[in-house]
Amino acid sequence: MKKIKRLYEAIGFSRLIIIIFLAILVLLTFALGLDSAGITSDVLVRIGLNSFFVLAMLPMVECGIGLNFALPLGILCGQFAGVLTVEWGLTGIGGILAACLLGSALSAAVGFFYGKLLNHLRGSEMMVGTYINFSIVSLMCIGWMLFPFFSDSRIKWAMGNGVRSTITLDGFYDKVLNDFLAFQIGNVTIPTGLFLAFGLGCLALWGFQKSKTGIMMKVSGMNPMFGKSIGINNDRMRIMGTVLSTMCGAVGIVIYAQGIGMYQLYTAPRNMAFPAIAAILVGGATLKRANIWHVIIGLTLYQAILTIAPVVSAQLIDDGSSLSEIARVIICNGVILYALTKIDGRKV
């Protein structure tokens, strides 16, 4: 009995519900005789595609700011870099690398100013982040119409000014990472390239946490007064965390876009921060503590539900796909709300 109780405490109430829900869904796929191999492949791809968005939350929590509701800042930088690489006609792995590098550089600069802003607005970072998110996405809608950098007919509207709302990557680097070294186990496809990228991201962040700067960031985030007393510049640590997070967002959108085969511009990035936040919270992170395992567990659980639920509900009910969309929104926002009510997090 005690063992069960301890296990329950380790998992936590919210994760337990999610796990039970997921288990029911998995059982249903077998019961309904759905294509479980295909679904598994889908889940794996989606985990890989969303990985960097969730990783982006890590440095932000670590430096004491909380969750990054303004993740679209980084996403927009990545999209801008990505569309430029299309304009320049870069293809294959080279194109992805170029987009990542350029996006990182841009987002580092943007993240720096975002961090500066947050340092002036201590205590309400997440609310400020949400508003920055919405306003910057709208601002970029104007930007996409006016930027003079693009001339390629595949990028521009056929008539008038401005960039198309979706930029297809067919012929550039569509699914290059997904297919890189991909292999099959039974009928399940393993997207090796995606997981290699995710692994590299995890490794880099893990290494950063073990480095001198990473340790200092963690200490400063946990207790700023303590940090000050040993001569750590807390403001700088917070800026650094913000920059890292924004850079992850930029890399994340390039990986995401190559997976779905296009860049979705204009208002598409507006709601991209929320699934990532929900995922890391499902993984057991709090506003004060997060680690790589929270990212991996949360990403797996959350994306698995999102992938399986529509398929199952479509089988069970007529017009099930819109029902699953509703369920998705409830899960995503409900988890965030639940975590925010427990702002101190679970007692460890």
Next chain:
Amino acid sequence: MRNIGKEYYGVRVLKNVSIRLKKGQILALLGENGAGKSTLMNILFGMGVIHDTGGFEGEIIFEGKEVKIAKPSDASELGIGMVHQEFMLIDGYEIAENIRLNREISQGNILSRIFGKKLELLDRRAMRMEARKTLDSLGLEALDETVEVENISVGYKQFVEIARELNKKNIKLVVLDEPTAVLTEGEAKQFLDSVRAFSRQGISFIFISHRLEEAIEYADTAAVLRNGELVAQCSMEGMTAEKLSEMMIGRTVELIKREERQESAKTGGILFSIRDLHVAMPGERVKGVDLDIREGEILGIGGLAGHGKVGIANGIMGMYPASGTVLYRGEPLHMEDTLGTLKKKIMFVSEDRRGVGLNLEASIELNTVIAALRVNQEYLRKFAGIRFYDHRAAAAYTAKMIKEIDIRCTSGSQPCKRLSGGNQQKVSIAKALAMDPEVLFISEPTRGIDIGAKKLILSYLVKLNRERHMTIIMTSSELAELRSVCDRIAIVTEGKVAGILGPDEEEYKFGLLMSSSIQKKTGEGENDEEDKTPV
């Protein structure tokens, strides 16, 4: 006379403890940290922790009847009040409001007659008068009841806490959990005198303390706990501190012995020269300190709480905005540049060990090496040009320190919040020592920790001074402690150095330096005004 008897029988941390207390008596509850004192009192007060963890065994008999106390409000109804170790005051409220919290005096108006009592207005004047009466009876004529609590010093907060309990009409028993830990000796005396006066009026007190002398002086009986068992409940008559501590610890200990003086401290060159130091630390303002510190000495800084003694070290280390000149080895020290100061091998152990001194969530190991890692680039190893945390070296050093200063823990990876106060303090000191400092500022090193740890820490400081030739500036509210280890003691009153005395000077001289200003303060009453201005 009507007898009030109480008995407890508990298990887990408490085994078959039964204590009894008569009306109007003061009971001193003694024991080392972790002996079960707080648990016992939490049971009496019906705190949630007790019931969340499965309740307790035994019974409580209050005024001859068995009572069930399931939540704090039950205890309040019976007339049992508690003053906790941590302050339970609302900072933004004025003193009078805090004293009458949840028992506000209200006046009816039209709306309240229609819609009920919730819409009544506060009668601030009546509340203030009520509060005033209680404060006066505690001998606090100087304290203005309309000041907001965040602007008063720690010592006064303690008085406000007890005023809140005593202000209750039906109060019969008050539990004081280490009420004097944050007070200076003068304040503690004033505090306990008023406690005694109240007990004469028929209110009973249970007070938990680490200061044996005051327990002997003020309590009628003592109950000594050790490892959750009652060692004895006995009368205080003819009791000595040695006897009590023997009962507490279970072995004979000598109370802190005065260390031998060193001659070299008198001849050392001047290391620090502090001129006109002002520090804007809330509640502990420094207002123009001039002080010279000699190389190789242990300098004590004493004084009443709220007078700025703690502010000196905090200002020099850049924790709060400071102005004035500080020369270190003849060169000006930039106080706002904490890192630069640390690099000069000047280290600081904060008086606020839970908030500033330690990172409670982090492990002992990380806490121990982090300062050295930050400042001296130690406990790092290079890999591919990047400096990584060297867990092995850090763990080795931590293990060494755990052994050397006897940190009681399961391992170096235990988080600091799981340690007792004394052991947390030891980790704070280990953190400072990892940097191999030449100068150590240490504030309130023994606040709220038990005698065993206290003695170890003080003698370790002396050892550091003698063997590593470390200059130590120790700030403490306990004069006896300063006198036992320091070479010179500076007394700070009203933000200035009132005088510097040798440790062997007679006690009344220290008292004079501290108290001369108290009389002045009552006359002026402007100090509170000044502290009100936000920083």
